[in-house]
Amino acid sequence: MAGTATKEQRPVKPDAATLDEWRQWLRMMVLIRRFEEKAGEAYSLGRIGGFCHLYIGQEAVAVGTISALRPEDYVISAYREHGQALARGMSSRSVMAELYGKATGCSGGKGGSMHLFDAGLHFMGGHGIVGGQIPLGAGFAFAAKYRGTDQVSLTFFGEAAANIGAFHETLNIAGLWKLPAVFVIENNGYGMGTSVQRSSAITDLFERAASYDMPGVVVDGQDVVAVRKAMDDAVRRARSDSSPTLLEVRTYRYVGHSMSDAAHGTYRTKDEVDEYQARDPILVLANRMREAGALDDAAMEAIEKDVMAEVEDALRFADESPEPEPESLWTDVYAPRPASRAESRDN
Ligand SMILES: Cc1ncc(C[n+]2csc(CCOP(=O)(O)OP(=O)(O)O)c2C)c(N)n1
Numbered sequence: 001m002a003g004t005a006t007k008e009q010r011p012v013k014p015d016a017a018t019l020d021e022w023r024q025w026l027r028m029m030v031l032i033r034r035f036e037e038k039a040g041e042a043y044s045l046g047r048i049g050g051f052c053h054l055y056i057g058q059e060a061v062a063v064g065t066i067s068a069l070r071p072e073d074y075v076i077s078a079y080r081e082h083g084q085a086l087a088r089g090m091s092s093r094s095v096m097a098e099l100y101g102k103a104t105g106c107s108g109g110k111g112g113s114m115h116l117f118d119a120g121l122h123f124m125g126g127h128g129i130v131g132g133q134i135p136l137g138a139g140f141a142f143a144a145k146y147r148g149t150d151q152v153s154l155t156f157f158g159e160a161a162a163n164i165g166a167f168h169e170t171l172n173i174a175g176l177w178k179l180p181a182v183f184v185i186e187n188n189g190y191g192m193g194t195s196v197q198r199s200s201a202i203t204d205l206f207e208r209a210a211s212y213d214m215p216g217v218v219v220d221g222q223d224v225v226a227v228r229k230a231m232d233d234a235v236r237r238a239r240s241d242s243s244p245t246l247l248e249v250r251t252y253r254y255v256g257h258s259m260s261d262a263a264h265g266t267y268r269t270k271d272e273v274d275e276y277q278a279r280d281p282i283l284v285l286a287n288r289m290r291e292a293g294a295l296d297d298a299a300m301e302a303i304e305k306d307v308m309a310e311v312e313d314a315l316r317f318a319d320e321s322p323e324p325e326p327e328s329l330w331t332d333v334y335a336p337r338p339a340s341r342a343e344s345r346d347n
Pocket residue numbers: 080128129130157158159160161162186188190191192257
């Protein structure tokens with residue numbers, strides 16, 4: 001009922017714990033933004049090689065979803081995953097060093113930008129094959145259910161990946177077997193230079209959930225608070241009822257698909273980019289905090305300063321770290337054979 005704000009509808013003033021969370025989310029989103037800007041610069045200077053897909057503009061998706069998880073829950077993603085790795089708790093140093101291909105990187109310098117892994121944090125990659133991670137994400141959910149733990153599996157993928165066969169096969173089985181999974185479509189409107197309108201028969205992608213007997217939810221990805229709320233509901237369904245959710249987050253990337261295409265490309269207008277930037281997720285949260293009296297210019301400057309010090313430190317660390325030893329080419333190729341299996345086979 002537009003314009004008839006009753007007492008109940010008036011926004012409740014956030015309590016201290018909420019404001020504290022918002023502060024953490026703001027810092028994390030600023031960290032991801034500055035980290036990515038500096039990674040882009042380092043790429044242009046030839047310090048980072050190979051593929052590199054920046055996350056600038058999409059920060060609220062990683063922060064709003066991952067912050068709802070417990071440490072033992074699983075996270076798996078595609079190649080645009082630097083921000084998700086940071087939001088999951090990987091250090092700026094280990095992510096930057098991986099982008100630099102250094103031995104101190106999270107994957108020993110052998111994975112690079114698209115293959116960030118940290119099994120201790122249950123961050124299961126970083127995958128370069130479009131949609132390849134979607135069945136794996138369901139696999140983690142199946143493992144949790146099979147073992148009787150209450151872990152939840154969160155799988156990220158782009159809206160273009162939602163057109164591949166593995167998406168449909170996975171959601172079918174996740175719906176049928178009631179897996180504790182949250183499937184997040186990061187709908188940034190484009191798969192490389194092709195808009196969702198040109199590649200999908202329906203553009204309300206969350207509606208595809210109906211075919212797989214699971215709730216389909218859509219949320220504004222410029223608003224981290226809204227993303228978190230939708231994710232809280234999805235996690236509750238997964239953990240308590242062992243049931244999956246398809247969560248479509250409408251987001252936007254401000255920069256090119258990867259380092260090889262121009263800032264906004266020929267497939268979209270600068271006006272379109274400007275429109276999203278006017279509702280930048282960092283700005284939206286910062287304004288919300290200012291309205292609640294929880295942020296002023298000095299506090300924002302302090303966050304920026306603190307974050308820049310962290311990113312500069314990560315760049316220095318990556319720069320000074322050693323290259324992987326040539327012998328390391330032979331390690332981490334296959335998992336070591338467990339001793340018990342080795343014995344039974346040899347006998
Ligand atoms: C199986 C496969 N096909 C094609 C590619 C090339 N490719 C890399 S990214 C991409 C677009 C994917 O777009 P989307 O899923 O929307 O994710 P976004 O890049 O927008 O985050 C394509 C086609 C690939 N890596 N793997």
